């Protein structure tokens with residue numbers, strides 16, 4: 015191999031890395047008002063519907079874990095293929111109209127410029143911010159994907175029954191480490207779950223009609239008496255951080271230490287000694303420490319397998335690919 019060849023290869027390498035980069039203020043010249051349109055809309059509407067903040071944060075997660083942050087989560091099914099939206103992990107995904115509304119406001123301002131993928135990222139950040147949560151950086155320049163496949167959602171979104179090993183593997187496959195895992199799980203400090211997402215822990219943990227011994231038995235009894243009264247109830251919802259499920263705080267981690275995390279995937283974070291001690295440390299630190307660390311992991315999540323440059327497209331309507 016000649017030196018020249020190697021040089022060209024490394025230049026090409028640099029070029030493709032540069033091309034794959036998101037940047038801050040990507041729309042400064044092409045649509046200077048875009049980020050502000052998102053923020054103003056969120057600031058005006060989320061305070062009237064604060065539970066949507068959780069749904070929109072979760073939407074960003076589900077988008078990024080399937081084909082990268084490419085707004086594939088927003089696409090409708092086609093005659094050829096059922097979309098991610100229709101896959102079981104989508105239960106309770108909400109806020110599609112909210113994104114569509116912002117997209118249409120931005121399209122009025124500058125048609126065909128701002129991607130749905132960037133809108134999801136910005137909306138998730140701004141929604142958490144206006145409910146008093148952390149701020150994180152959202153570099154922009156993501157482009158929208160062309161494919162949404164329900165089976166891929168099922169295969170890529172970690173299940174609430176996952177143990178620590180399975181969670182670690184799932185996150186590693188997206189370039190996220192164990193620190194990102196326990197910090198991003200902190201998103202469960204806001205929002206709700208359907209009983210069916212953890213019903214097995216209350217009613218049939220090993221197929222013998224038993225409970226998960228890792229769940230506080232008093233808490234389990236309370237949930238069965240007052241909330242999840244029958245197995246697999248998929249209509250009743252439960253606050254994940256009861257009493258402060260609209261507040262971005264350390265409540266989730268405090269519950270984990272009391273064995274009151276709702277999912278096995280939550281409880282799993284305390285089965286690893288290193289992660290457990292990180293949680294103990296986080297809980298006894300000022301809230302700002304959690305905010306700062308969560309912010310770093312969110313920025314990282316927002317970069318998963320993004321489409322940039324001339325890959326993908328800028329969708330006109332977030333629910334369908336351009337024709």
Ligand code: HEM
Pocket residue numbers: 065067068069071072075105106108172173174175176181198199201202204205206207208209210211277279
């Ligand atoms: C670590 C693996 C994770 C698992 C297994 C998991 C699982 C779940 C499940 C089962 C629900 C309840 C769905 C329902 O029954 O309605 C839920 C809700 C939620 N998840 Fe996660 N999740 C994980 C990580 C994350 C991450 C990384 C984020 C965001 C950064 C996130 C944000 C949320 C939010 C905000 C809700 C509440 C949604 C609402 O109130 O509508 N989760 N999660």
Ligand SMILES: *[C@@H]1O[C@H](CO)[C@@H](O)[C@H](O)[C@H]1NC(C)=O
Pocket residue numbers: 090331333334
């Ligand atoms: C996408 O699906 C939703 C729900 O079925 C429907 O209301 C909406 O009109 C569809 N959007 C497009 C552009 O087909």
Ligand SMILES: *[C@@H]1O[C@H](CO)[C@@H](O)[C@H](O)[C@H]1NC(C)=O
Pocket residue numbers: 094095163164165166
């Ligand atoms: C959807 O994804 C699954 C799993 O990767 C794959 O087997 C299947 O062929 C895909 N469906 C279509 C229509 O591409």
Ligand SMILES: *[C@@H]1O[C@H](CO)[C@@H](O)[C@H](O)[C@H]1NC(C)=O
Pocket residue numbers: 177178179180
């Ligand atoms: C974690 O789950 C995987 C997949 O279900 C299983 O193979 C493995 O044995 C489990 N690990 C532990 C430590 O329980």
Ligand SMILES: *[C@@H]1O[C@H](CO)[C@@H](O)[C@H](O)[C@H]1NC(C)=O
Pocket residue numbers: 217218220221222223245
């Ligand atoms: C518990 O699980 C076992 C094995 O999967 C099943 O046979 C049984 O019907 C389940 N019981 C309930 C109450 O769901």
Ligand SMILES: *[C@@H]1O[C@H](CO)[C@@H](O)[C@H](O)[C@H]1NC(C)=O
Pocket residue numbers: 105248
């Ligand atoms: C909820 O449960 C009912 C009864 O088991 C079932 O028919 C329905 O399909 C479930 N809905 C969802 C969204 O899973």
Ligand SMILES: CC(=O)N[C@H]1CO[C@H](CO)[C@@H](O)[C@@H]1O
Pocket residue numbers: 099100101102104105107
């Ligand atoms: C929003 C959405 O499309 N929800 C779908 C989620 O998946 C179930 C089936 O698992 C559908 O019934 C919902 O319509």
